[in-house]
Amino acid sequence: MDLNRLDDRLKADCEKCAALCCVALAFDKSSVFPFDKAAGEPCRNLESCGTCKIHSDLATTGYMGCVQFHCHGAGPIVTQDLFSGGTWQTQPHLLRPMMEAFWVFLRLQEQVLLLKHAANLPLPEGKQKELHAFLDELCPEDGWSWDAFEGLDHAKVSADVKTWLTSLRDVLA
Template identity: 45%
Template sequence: MTPPVTLPSLTDDCSQCAALCCVAYPFDADEDFALLKRADTPCPNLSDSCLNCAIHDDLLPKGFGGCVAYQCAGAGQRVTQDLFDGETWRDDPDLLEHMTYALRVLRPIHEALLLLQEASHLPIPDSAKRQGRFLMAALCPEDAKSVHDFEDPEVQDALADVPAYLQSLATFL
């Protein structure tokens, strides 16, 4: 029997994050981003006084459609609040690369959990639902306190199995 799974929040809550998406990922100067930015470099549109975007209300007209489209599925606040106890890279610059690395590890896991959660509501056989719950459980290691808990081979193997599982559901739909 698959144990019950307690999922983390899979909804973005930017107020609980440290603007990690504005730091972690590179931007290519193209139709999605109006400037070129390297990974692990704060976006120049972050305000100096806090971790807010100075152009948030005008992202699309200013050429930042990629920012509007981005979703972390709750990984940003999980990294900030759970793995780093609410500390931010702004308060301690030595945390910057550790926090952005953690986001890049957790975001695909959160996206997979979100897809598995949605799939659990489909009209599929109980055996397929059990397999989905098994994958969710594997992606949610108990008492995870560091990014290394999510790099565990069992977690990463489950993450690698999610696309094939989701594809297998097509036979039931």
């Protein structure tokens, strides 16, 4: 994976997403979200066109959680790469598979972000190769296909990335 393309893959582009964070995430009533919302329940502020009707007022109306949330590209990857721009709002049967993929990619994209930061460290050649191998696996050159997604052992790769990141402590000490 070309490091210069990572920012594109990590971009939270809401126009390329099917409002997945507004339906897939569960929120508890708190100082950053004003009511309880279960995972899979569309937010009451979400419009049928997929936009938030209070978008410009989120910070002043008790929705700082929405302001602070970043999917690191998980939403666009799921919506565009895996579902070809489809949305659960017009095809309700897509809701469950889109949410399940979104939950996986939230975790994977967090790891891509950590790997991107690690790429700026003065790593020895061996560690650089390992880092690029992870990025090749987590950021397919032509985007995600269903075959690639279903073939990925995401729990294993997540654990491997975590172990690898921890190993940098010794390398950089």
